[in-house]
Amino acid sequence: MKSYLAAAVQMTSVPDLEKNLVQAEELIELAVRQGAELVTLPENFSYLGREEDKIAQAAAIASKSEKFLRTVAQRFQVTILGGGFPVPVDDRKVYNTALLIGPSGEELACYQKVHLFDVNLPDGNTYHESSTVQAGTQLPVVYPSTELGHLGLSICYDVRFPELYRHLAYKGADVMFIPAAFTAYTGKDHWQILLQARAIENTCYILAPAQTGKHYALRQSHGHAMVIDPWGVILADAGDRPGVAIAEINPVRLEQVRRQMPSLQHRVFV
Numbered sequence: 001m002k003s004y005l006a007a008a009v010q011m012t013s014v015p016d017l018e019k020n021l022v023q024a025e026e027l028i029e030l031a032v033r034q035g036a037e038l039v040t041l042p043e044n045f046s047y048l049g050r051e052e053d054k055i056a057q058a059a060a061i062a063s064k065s066e067k068f069l070r071t072v073a074q075r076f077q078v079t080i081l082g083g084g085f086p087v088p089v090d091d092r093k094v095y096n097t098a099l100l101i102g103p104s105g106e107e108l109a110c111y112q113k114v115h116l117f118d119v120n121l122p123d124g125n126t127y128h129e130s131s132t133v134q135a136g137t138q139l140p141v142v143y144p145s146t147e148l149g150h151l152g153l154s155i156c157y158d159v160r161f162p163e164l165y166r167h168l169a170y171k172g173a174d175v176m177f178i179p180a181a182f183t184a185y186t187g188k189d190h191w192q193i194l195l196q197a198r199a200i201e202n203t204c205y206i207l208a209p210a211q212t213g214k215h216y217a218l219r220q221s222h223g224h225a226m227v228i229d230p231w232g233v234i235l236a237d238a239g240d241r242p243g244v245a246i247a248e249i250n251p252v253r254l255e256q257v258r259r260q261m262p263s264l265q266h267r268v269f270v
């Protein structure tokens, strides 16, 4: 594993596939110009709209999102995470899928979101992700990159389930992806704390690309795409506007923190 720059992209996706891909490409280019070799896109990067519209367009969203990730990774010669897009299971359901693509356009890892956001929030908004999304059943994978470190996948609401990240740590993760479309309401109180907790308890880097701002109707996301170091320090925060959070992933720092705080070695139960 070498020292390198990684980017967490922050965007405001809307119910328009082509528009979102244009925005995503601009932000990837911005990150690459600043030297990022690993660029992560948020959940719903290619489409954020009503459930029924998402299902109607799912086949096109899936194929164009995948093609986009492969093309852009090759063009810029970087590794890219597509943090979540719908891949059809049948006419009614999709998997919320995260896909990691290498610089040759090759698939490195894939994950289907396991924990679905079925929640009635006190602000009156209700979310029923399972009405259109089929839950994945497999623990996420860790992709062992010799250059970028061991990369662990997850998506958004998963962040509330620490056992998933403990599994990734057990499998050797150095960097964990938490791509999100966190709601503005929960995000203001929970987002940063949950991310820092996952970083600290697993002594891992966290890359958390995010959605921000108003997408359609009442749907609004919290923003604050972040890069967090293994001590829990926030290295970069994209604020609440579209942009990129970029920081160094440094194996020397990782080893230092794990020496100073060897809690992973002191695990008793898992």
Ligand SMILES: O=C(O)CNC(=O)[C@H](CS)NC(=O)CCC(=O)C(=O)O
Binding pocket: 043, 044, 047, 048, 049, 054, 096, 116, 117, 127, 128, 129, 156, 157, 160, 181, 182, 183, 186, 187, 190
């Ligand atoms: O709706 C889609 O198109 C795709 N899925 C999402 O945006 C998902 C489910 S609604 N969002 C979250 O998981 C937010 C979690 C969150 O905000 C929290 O845990 O507080």
